[in-house]
Amino acid sequence: MFKSVNSIARLSLLSLAVLTTQISFAQSTQGSAKFPGIGRNATPAEVMAWDIDVRPDFKGLPKGSGSVEQGQAIWESKCASCHGVFGESNEIFTPIAGGTTTEDVKTGRVASLADRKQPQRTTLMKVPTVSTLWDYIYRAMPWNAPRSLTPDNTYALVAYILSLGEIVPDDFVLSDANIAEVQKKMPNRNGMTRNHGFWSVNGKPDVNGSSCMNNCVKFVQIGSTLPDFARNAHGNIAEQNRQYGPYRGSDSTKPPIAKLPGSSGEGLAHAADTHSSNAKGPAALFKNENCSACHAPNAKLVGPSIADIAAKYQGQSGALDKLMAKVKNGGSGVWGSIPMPPQAQLSDADRKALVEWVLSGGK
């Protein structure tokens, strides 16, 4: 989903790279003394193409700018479906904005982190450096189409996020010239510590255990157990263990057995009760073909839920053919602005099975 301008820019960069590669390849063996014939020097174009990281001192940041207003428009078309219009969504990932105050902008410490005022830790409550936002959005967003944003898009999106946290005003234009000043206003810029022993193998641990061997505690108190209602929350544990050997799985679809099963395993789940094997069918296909990356059974993710699709097309003649074509060729505009990428890798039979399954509501 690169914009066409981008594609052209990339193409010309590529042909330049091919040219310079050939030139530098002839010189490259001189680079190595110890392992002659191994590797070659990178061309400047190659380094430029890959070395896109931006550090907290803004080394690596490309020139450019973007306004809050521009950012909002891009946000609503590319980001809001996962993160919410105001970066508040907790549906798929944790919220981006919220939980910071103007006082935090002054102190550089998010006060609610210490006193649990906020139920969630949002991105702006944590991230100390604006470079981090810029780097990640440019390299990896939108989630299902990474590397499709331009530097100016990225400046605009970062500006919009910062405006959501009231770190910059609504008419702000973020640029390579003023980004370092903005970083000095990040609400949690003083909230990180590296003063601990976990950064290095030679570091000093913060705690240590006891070496007591006998009569170590007055009484043993169980502080926490798995609640009864969660007994089967991870499926039937019997199916997640060997069905032979001394340690079997307990049948978590049933209450605990009353007494020891004995060496025959009497009362335990056995082959007649459990049926784990390689799951087949449309549900497995749905997961394995990555449909589940964007569609959930009942909740909107990047794309509509299975339940919503089933409801929309219920009873419509020709829905099967229509959706089969859409899965094959991709589509856009029906459920919002995020396009559905084409899934040409699927066989017709698999496509049909998937669409029928979706139309049945995933039953």
Add this chain to the structure above:
Amino acid sequence: MTKKQIELSAEDISAVEKPANRARLVKAPEHFISQELIADINANGLDEKRRGFLRKGFMSAVGGAAAGLAAPLAFAAGEGDPAILEKQEWQTTLGKNVATMPYGVPSIYEANLIRRESPGLTRVSAASVAFTPLQGLFGTITPNGLHFERHHQGWYNLNPETHRLMVNGMVKNARVFTMNDLMRLPSVSRTHFIECGANTGLEWGNVAVPTVQYTHGMLSCCEFTGVPLKVLLEECGADLKKGKFLLAEGGDGSGMTRTINLESCLDDTIVAWSMNGEMLRPENGFPLRLVVPGVQGVSWVKWLRRLEVGDMPWNTKDEAVHYIELMPDGMHRQYASIQECKSVITTPSGGQQLLDKGFYNVSGMAWSGRGKIRRVDVSFDGGNNWRQARLETPVLTKSITRFNIDWVWDGSPAILQSRAVDDTGYIQPSIKVLRDLRGNRSIYHNNAIQSWKLDSNGEVSNVQVG
């Protein structure tokens, strides 16, 4: 018990168990004889009529072919175990040809031991976790198909022909290596554990998941082969005086980036292409990943495509928003990288069921990101009294060590714990000691002693003591 009832129960079993398209062997049926018949035989002895029922049950349960019993059922004195007395199909017929499965797969009877996601843990599968079934593993090496998975933006099967590794930054020559280049270089093979920093993170607040697969299963241990990082950096003329940090970047959609602290890992970090003798599996970074022994898994960047030497940490998204620990005073611990000494009993463990009283080999794993395991102690009474376990060889640095201990269970409730000590003298702490200092809002670096409660019915469950 009628003849019809016996045949019906046999049908039930053969209807469920259908491995015929994978192998001709049919799983030995369990429990095809009703409890009533067993009680009947126990009470009244085994006459010809009842013997006939038994035999008929065996035959029909396996579709006419003789097969062994999975567990010894009642049989009359003087007779014996049908698994011994009856000829088995695999003794009396021709088996499968060599290389029927050219890249082998586990026995069909091992189908239960697979990687699993924890339901509800993440909303999207492309940025999720699948846990290693530690409850079923032996020794120290994780089979490649069971190595845990954790991706940030989905995985791809990268083409090794077009894969490149670039080394740039504070180096004399920024260089590019193909897989052909890298695999010509002098390589090393080392066995190390990899543990996600969030392993056991679900348990910081309270017991949350039932089995060791979900409490500790973001842990694997493999023999990795590759070229030492130091060799590559020196080859490119890296400035290792000023360049104290390394940015490792992945070739996936997230372009995963992590800062590596060179001071502590330059000596043993590997740019690796092999895991347990085969190429890396795609979901573990094929064709190239970084191996950073002792350091949390997120730094072992998969699909590695770029290494940049620099003089300051990069503060990337996963270093500034995730993989940071919230302390009670509201400060975040950043770059908490080392996985400290930890252990867990894997058999028995949560969700498992002991069959009967008597002797058991209790077994588990211990590891430390700072060195070798020196000893492991095991308690059967919730930490009041401890006994030293046997450490099995090999005991390698920053690797999993297997421990075993003999135990005769008398049938009374028990709480099993293990406690590891590494060669720096560090002793694995209790969850209470950890929480007292770090609070309970962390996600990462929970290396607390794990407690498993064994009830008198033989069922083992996950509990926290204290």
